[in-house]
Amino acid sequence: MSLDTRGERLEGRPGPPRETLGIRASTVTRRRLVGVTLVLAPAIWAFARALGSGTDVVNANGIPVLGRLLAAAGDPAHSVAFLEVVARAAGVTVVYAVLGTAAALVIGALGAVILSDVAWRDEPAPAVRAGRLVLRALLVAARSIHEVIWALLFLSVLGLDPLVAVLAIAVPFGAQTAKVYADILDAAPRQALSAMRARGAHSVPALAYGLLPPTAPLLLSYAFYRFECSLRSAVVLGVVGIGGLGAEIVVSLSSRNWDEVWTLIGAVVLLSAVVDLWSSSVRTDLAVASCSDWSAGSVAATSRTRSVRARWSAGTAVAALVVAWFASGVSWSGLVAPRTRMLTARLIDEMVPPALPSGGWPELGGAVLDTLSMAVLAMVLAVGLSVLLGPAATRVRPVRFLADPPLRWWTPRTAVRPVARVLLLLLRSVPPTVWAAIALLVLFPGILPGAVALGLYTGGILGRLVAEAWENIDLRPRDALRAAGVPAVAASLAAVLPPSSHHLVTYTLYRFEICVRDTAVVGVVGAAGLGSLFAENLDLFRFPVVTTLLLASLAVTVASEVAGRWVRKALTA
Amino acid sequence: MTSGDPVLRLCGVEQRFGLRTALSGIDLTVHPGERVALLGASGAGKSTLLSVLGGSLPPTGGTVEILGMPLAGLRAAGLRAAQRRIGTVGQRLDLVEQVRVLHNVNVGRLGRWNTARALTALALSRTDPTVEAALEAVGLGWAVHERTERLSGGERQRVAIARLLVQEPDLVLADEPVSSLDPSRAAEVLDLLRTATPDGTLVVSLHQPDLARRHCTRVVGLRGGQVVLDLPVAEVDDRHLADLYTAA
Ligand SMILES: Nc1ncnc2c1ncn2[C@@H]1O[C@H](COP(=O)(O)OP(=O)(O)OP(=O)(O)O)[C@@H](O)[C@H]1O
Ligand SMILES: [Mg+2]
Numbered sequence: 043m044s045l046d047t048r049g050e051r052l053e054g055r056p057g058p059p060r061e062t063l064g065i066r067a068s069t070v071t072r073r074r075l076v077g078v079t080l081v082l083a084p085a086i087w088a089f090a091r092a093l094g095s096g097t098d099v100v101n102a103n104g105i106p107v108l109g110r111l112l113a114a115a116g117d118p119a120h121s122v123a124f125l126e127v128v129a130r131a132a133g134v135t136v137v138y139a140v141l142g143t144a145a146a147l148v149i150g151a152l153g154a155v156i157l158s159d160v161a162w163r164d165e166p167a168p169a170v171r172a173g174r175l176v177l178r179a180l181l182v183a184a185r186s187i188h189e190v191i192w193a194l195l196f197l198s199v200l201g202l203d204p205l206v207a208v209l210a211i212a213v214p215f216g217a218q219t220a221k222v223y224a225d226i227l228d229a230a231p232r233q234a235l236s237a238m239r240a241r242g243a244h245s246v247p248a249l250a251y252g253l254l255p256p257t258a259p260l261l262l263s264y265a266f267y268r269f270e271c272s273l274r275s276a277v278v279l280g281v282v283g284i285g286g287l288g289a290e291i292v293v294s295l296s297s298r299n300w301d302e303v304w305t306l307i308g309a310v311v312l313l314s315a316v317v318d319l320w321s322s323s324v325r326t327d328l329a330v331a332s333c334s335d336w337s338a339g340s341v342a343a344t345s346r347t348r349s350v351r352a353r354w355s356a357g358t359a360v361a362a363l364v365v366a367w368f369a370s371g372v373s374w375s376g377l378v379a380p381r382t383r384m385l386t387a388r389l390i391d392e393m394v395p396p397a398l399p400s401g402g403w404p405e406l407g408g409a410v411l412d413t414l415s416m417a418v419l420a421m422v423l424a425v426g427l428s429v430l431l432g433p434a435a436t437r438v439r440p441v442r443f444l445a446d447p448p449l450r451w452w453t454p455r456t457a458v459r460p461v462a463r464v465l466l467l468l469l470r471s472v473p474p475t476v477w478a479a480i481a482l483l484v485l486f487p488g489i490l491p492g493a494v495a496l497g498l499y500t501g502g503i504l505g506r507l508v509a510e511a512w513e514n515i516d517l518r519p520r521d522a523l524r525a526a527g528v529p530a531v532a533a534s535l536a537a538v539l540p541p542s543s544h545h546l547v548t549y550t551l552y553r554f555e556i557c558v559r560d561t562a563v564v565g566v567v568g569a570a571g572l573g574s575l576f577a578e579n580l581d582l583f584r585f586p587v588v589t590t591l592l593l594a595s596l597a598v599t600v601a602s603e604v605a606g607r608w609v610r611k612a613l614t615a
Numbered sequence: 616m617t618s619g620d621p622v623l624r625l626c627g628v629e630q631r632f633g634l635r636t637a638l639s640g641i642d643l644t645v646h647p648g649e650r651v652a653l654l655g656a657s658g659a660g661k662s663t664l665l666s667v668l669g670g671s672l673p674p675t676g677g678t679v680e681i682l683g684m685p686l687a688g689l690r691a692a693g694l695r696a697a698q699r700r701i702g703t704v705g706q707r708l709d710l711v712e713q714v715r716v717l718h719n720v721n722v723g724r725l726g727r728w729n730t731a732r733a734l735t736a737l738a739l740s741r742t743d744p745t746v747e748a749a750l751e752a753v754g755l756g757w758a759v760h761e762r763t764e765r766l767s768g769g770e771r772q773r774v775a776i777a778r779l780l781v782q783e784p785d786l787v788l789a790d791e792p793v794s795s796l797d798p799s800r801a802a803e804v805l806d807l808l809r810t811a812t813p814d815g816t817l818v819v820s821l822h823q824p825d826l827a828r829r830h831c832t833r834v835v836g837l838r839g840g841q842v843v844l845d846l847p848v849a850e851v852d853d854r855h856l857a858d859l860y861t862a863a
Contacts, residue, residue, distance in 0.1 A: 239695075241703065242699030244730055247725045
């Protein structure tokens, strides 16, 4: 797999001396070796860790159960009463997602204005800069803790309240949004803004006139993407018992009503599909219209349809927010109620000082290693699925020559593409908790069921990401090779493989960071790792241990992000 | 010809960018009602001098006094208050591409508007007589609701002028405001710049000496970052100009 793009770049330059080329070639070889080691060594280690404990892995008793589950797919539950339950649960999930996204966007917008450099007219004072540093650290901590963990913490303070779901989505996603929005604001061109300031404009109007218009499309596009993620999270959060489709799935799974499980999964997939489609149509629209080019007027043709669709979407979003607000019965008063304050104070009081779990350092270290090997194995599975399904999910873009036979309007590929896309959609819209519950039917609790669940889920996301990237690969090199008489397959391999593997590697590293964080979810439902240790200790009200585990997950998440960045740099530099 | 206190007073102003000296030893006094043309070859320092005059580029040496206030002594709020009274038209027009022309014109009034007023104007997109009159004056009455990015180069330049008109400044600093306009438009725009202030005080950099002769009262010539010519327009002849544009 070629991880290096330097070879391509060198070709464009006029005659580099041979010696340099020789040195470059050896660096390339070394880098590939490093790359392969970096990929293979963790994978082997993770497999050894997952399988090596000597105990049974496969639960043979579960196989017939799995068979019954699969058999029930042919006859999902469809009684009117149950469909009503499903519809109501879907409504609850959407309401959580809408309110969670809205709150996350508010947090994100405020945080971004504070964190971004461009929003400040002058160099901020030292005290302000120190404050920003603290805020940045808090936001890193907030987003490194998974929504499910947040939900468990909020549950212990607020009790069973819809506010728990909204806050569990809003806090980590708000922190993430603040970071992304700050980057977007800082990347925007600022001449117009500085000119306004030089003309004596007040701070807020200057930002509204000079910074908002050029960044609005990107900010909006990310907001839609966040909504997509919130919807998935809202389903996952069902696992902690706060209602919605996720909670119904948990109930049906544990009472082994497989036909109901299928109906609910169908509803989840349908909902995700609609939101995915909506979001990606709005996003590509906006992206085409303005994000590709901020500098000058280059949009004429698309802007009309764009504004119509964007306006409809914005209108729908606002309406949905209002409806969700009234439908949810969420009241913020719960946040400031004396009881909440008392319980929060007590929780914080009990959480410090942190303490080790009963097994001491070995147990904590073991959980960290379990988490990491689970994430690595999940990524192995996800990459496998992406390599398998990704190419099938990409659009075919044939070159045609006079000598070629005329194009058939139907090829096997035209049928394969929708199938592959639906499979990917299914993989990513079934929440990882459900995948874990299914995996736990046939696998004994441990690293493996968690890795399988996360791998299936991540495979659905990774496959879609790389398929989208692959569809946009520049095919001119391939066409040039074809024109020079190279056979079709060879030309495709030579011209398409390097950039596609580059995309795959980039997205894999990026998803790995997220995957480490996601291990918490499957941990909560009984796989191994920090997540399961967390759920266990929270159940036993061992709050000092909970603090330690939160700090450990923070450290692991940050470390994996830093490592990811480092590997990316090492591979592309 | 000159009356009252000077609107601008520069004493030994020097501007360095790293090792490069863009301006050195600039002494310049501009009185109300004067229309100063800045002439000079490309790279002579015209744009740099205009940025210093507008208070957006603090000079590395010398003193600048704007509208009677020494620049160095101004705090941020005071500087902003002074800048509100200076209308600038830059070489880069600094328009916001993604909004309607109307809003780019309103940007001229942001210094005077409070936050609520500015935000409602942006949200409601309603025109008012001031905006319409300004756009009418630059011949863009039809473009109020047009998206700025769709306008031609010359039209965009005129939007920048309309923005200046609604600002109602006491002094106008313009950097090549007519570089992409046809000759008759250019004459029109230079007249407009004059009417933007009550006294008609104007400092404008130009690449066409003819326009300077016709529209200004005084010519300041820059070469290599120094003032090499400072004469009433009637006394400037072709020899002076030839000197200005030959390599230093
Ligand atoms: N921000 C900066 N950093 C470094 N050098 C600069 C900067 N701004 C201007 N200069 C340099 O200062 C000198 C004067 O530039 P200036 O833009 O003032 O020239 P000008 O007379 O406006 O030219 P033109 O007619 O081409 O607009 C040039 O040599 C330029 O490269
Ligand atoms: Mg210039």
